[in-house]
Amino acid sequence: MQLTTFAAKLFQPNVNPNFWSQATLALARAVIGIMMVHNGLDKLANIESFSRAYVEYLGLPFPIFLSYVAAYTELIGAPLVAIGLFTRPAALGLFSTMLVAMYHHVSVAGLSLPYLELSAIYAACFLYFTVNGGGLFSTDALIANVLDTTTLSLKAKQVMRLERSFQSTATPQDTEISV
Secondary structure: OHHHHHHHHHHOOOOOOOHHHHHHHHHHHHHHHHHHHHHHHHHHHOHHHHHHHHHHHHOOOOHHHHHHHHHHHHHHHHHHHHHOOOHHHHHHHHHHHHHHHHHHHHHHHOOOHHHHHHHHHHHHHHHHHHHHOOOOOOHHHHHHHHHOOOHHHHHHHHHHHHHHHHHHHOOHHHHOOOO
């Protein structure tokens, strides 16, 4: 029983009943995840070059291994964030990768904002999803609703029930304009 409770907490997103807020976050999650995939593909296209230019430059150990870790974190983690599955762990991995990228940019160009801005924006977005999860419109939320019938998942179910009851109680008289 504790394993299902732990799993439910892992998948449980922050639930804000505001439809537009949740829809916007889902759209942002999808766009950010989709845009991030090409970075992993670029790394894999020439892993040795990436390793020399970025990982060895920083003096990190096992540069080829760490290059593959970064590439596959982006290739696997970004689509997971996009669909909202294992959002927190995927976003944490991507956030960590972006922190290393930011460190590299600062070590190469100092605090040059044009050079640093994209990795900083990605890092901030992935930090947000690490802390808050995928939101109401995510695969994580669906899994959490199946695994946990208590606490926060009830809020999501209550919002859905409230919307259904509002739609079913609307009568033709409610929709007429009275003069």
